[in-house]
Amino acid sequence: MSxxxxxxxxxxxxxxxxxxxxxxxxxxxxxxxxxxPQRDQRAxxxxxxxxxxxxxxxxxxxxxxxxxxxxxxxxxxxxxxxVYKRRGPDFIKAWMKSQPTGTAGRRQMPQFNLTDKELxxxxxxxxxxxxxxxxxxxxxxxx
Amino acid sequence: xxxxxxxVAKIYFIGAMVLFAAQILFGLIMGLQYVIGDFLFxxxxxxxxxxxxxxxxxxxxxxxxxxSAYYLVPEETETELYSPKLAIAMFWxxxxxxxxxxxxxxxxxxxxxxxxxxxxxLPTMGREFLEQPTITKIGIVVVALAFLFxxxxxxxxxxxxxxxxxxxxxxxxxxxxFLFSFYNPDNIVRDKFFWWWVVHxxxxxxxxxxxxxxxxxxxxxxxxxxxEVIEKWLYVIITLTLVTGIIGTGHHYFWIGTPExxxxxxxxxxALEPIPFFAMxxxxxxxxxxxxxxxxxxxxxxWALGTGVMSFLGAGVWGFLHTLxxxxxxxxxxxxxxxxxxxxxxxxxxxxxxTMISYSMxxxxxxxxxxxxxxxxxxxxFWLMTVSMVFIxxxxxxxxxxxxxxxxxxxxxxxxxxTQLQLSLFYWLREVSGVIFLIGLVAYxxxxxxxxxxxxx
Numbered sequence: 001m002s003x004x005x006x007x008x009x010x011x012x013x014x015x016x017x018x019x020x021x022x023x024x025x026x027x028x029x030x031x032x033x034x035x036x037p038q039r040d041q042r043a044x045x046x047x048x049x050x051x052x053x054x055x056x057x058x059x060x061x062x063x064x065x066x067x068x069x070x071x072x073x074x075x076x077x078x079x080x081x082x083v084y085k086r087r088g089p090d091f092i093k094a095w096m097k098s099q100p101t102g103t104a105g106r107r108q109m110p111q112f113n114l115t116d117k118e119l120x121x122x123x124x125x126x127x128x129x130x131x132x133x134x135x136x137x138x139x140x141x142x143x
Numbered sequence: 144x145x146x147x148x149x150x151v152a153k154i155y156f157i158g159a160m161v162l163f164a165a166q167i168l169f170g171l172i173m174g175l176q177y178v179i180g181d182f183l184f185x186x187x188x189x190x191x192x193x194x195x196x197x198x199x200x201x202x203x204x205x206x207x208x209x210x211s212a213y214y215l216v217p218e219e220t221e222t223e224l225y226s227p228k229l230a231i232a233m234f235w236x237x238x239x240x241x242x243x244x245x246x247x248x249x250x251x252x253x254x255x256x257x258x259x260x261x262x263x264x265l266p267t268m269g270r271e272f273l274e275q276p277t278i279t280k281i282g283i284v285v286v287a288l289a290f291l292f293x294x295x296x297x298x299x300x301x302x303x304x305x306x307x308x309x310x311x312x313x314x315x316x317x318x319x320x321f322l323f324s325f326y327n328p329d330n331i332v333r334d335k336f337f338w339w340w341v342v343h344x345x346x347x348x349x350x351x352x353x354x355x356x357x358x359x360x361x362x363x364x365x366x367x368x369x370x371e372v373i374e375k376w377l378y379v380i381i382t383l384t385l386v387t388g389i390i391g392t393g394h395h396y397f398w399i400g401t402p403e404x405x406x407x408x409x410x411x412x413x414a415l416e417p418i419p420f421f422a423m424x425x426x427x428x429x430x431x432x433x434x435x436x437x438x439x440x441x442x443x444x445x446w447a448l449g450t451g452v453m454s455f456l457g458a459g460v461w462g463f464l465h466t467l468x469x470x471x472x473x474x475x476x477x478x479x480x481x482x483x484x485x486x487x488x489x490x491x492x493x494x495x496x497x498t499m500i501s502y503s504m505x506x507x508x509x510x511x512x513x514x515x516x517x518x519x520x521x522x523x524x525f526w527l528m529t530v531s532m533v534f535i536x537x538x539x540x541x542x543x544x545x546x547x548x549x550x551x552x553x554x555x556x557x558x559x560x561x562t563q564l565q566l567s568l569f570y571w572l573r574e575v576s577g578v579i580f581l582i583g584l585v586a587y588x589x590x591x592x593x594x595x596x597x598x599x600x
Contacts, residue, residue, distance in 0.1 A: 059269025065190025
């Protein structure tokens, strides 16, 4: 790399290239914002305030520290993006109430002491996430 | 060391090393919990250990970047730092905030920590890597702004070089994209979409600018190759980085509720992301081969070459492995991701910070290079940590392949937990590799205390 290719030419290509591709990315983002209303179940979100409460509970109990949600998070415990479809609402509530199992040597889930209302909200949140259009991910119900 | 104020870097590096040690200890705890599920439960549940493991990593890398910048910028701009006092004050504030946050993670349940810190006023907690209480996040912003102010004022009064320009772009980008951590909509799709504007645009975007600038600086110093040549390489590398990496964000938008077109954009652009890393490898080796001096600090050169190779393997090759959407459909959220994450973070960011520490610490301790003995001990640290990280990555990859097969491909898929039991062997091997990593870390840290006559050219 010598001769006619100067440092200032390299710098200009850097700035030009970065700005151009950043603008393309922004255009894709705007397009994304236009399309996702058909996919992200926002009508459900507006109709049921419990979903937002459930999301907050999801966050403040740091569920993502062990589980994945739509494949993102920790890989220590099962995927929960589709747990509503895999297990159903009653199982989820009963499961959370009965933790930890205390089985020796097995992974343990803490007891979060949620009220019945809070369990309802968590379930509402998980139901909402399970109905987001994820391009058919995960490959099967096991997550 | 040419400027007195460069020495503020030292406490940043020491702080970084302390947090690095904590990160590894908690990593070993988590690794054991993968095979002995109830280990330390309920004292340190897995999610807590993981928060400490990832958050200490992020904070010590930030400290490493800050220390590197404080060392590099005065030398490049040929002027003293605008305010060394501000730099030192910010270090203690940062360390205190990080320390209190970790203590909070360990001592109270996360939900209680959220309540104590007023998360409901501006809920930002509970998202992966961004678990810090909102108040800590605000603290990070304050520290980052003071840091950027200090450096920008230094750059403005001094010589302008390509290396400082690229470094400053990277650091400003780091601060700006962190602001998206305060945006947490109820809509999970938009939450995830913009969460990546922090995470991806950091590690596959602006952090690579910081990485490139630090590597270029150290290579100029240890090889004596013309600045002109090195700066041209730097621009080419970061052009490739951002041209591929910005739209490469799309490889996170395959399965989170975002439209199908991201599968094309994300797959194609992120498939090109290994190119800048390969250029970085060529860069490091080329410059060292064309060296015009024999720098007595051999181990710093080793770290620089190691960064070139390992970042390409970890970020480039292991990233490519699962970045195409038809592949990612099966591998998304499995141990394959964990394998890539480990080698990429180690190979790119851990190693570049250790490169800078290796080069600059002796100078801040009034010698060009450490004694031969200290360098040999540090090289043991280099090889033990690097080779064990290769094995951690290989074992996690094996676990990931098996996991994908049993849980997602097989005719009768197994449940997540049943699959995990089948992976125990690989998790055990990973844990053994982790212990060797720790031994390497101990050797590395010990090298700072090794005496002996300073090495000469």
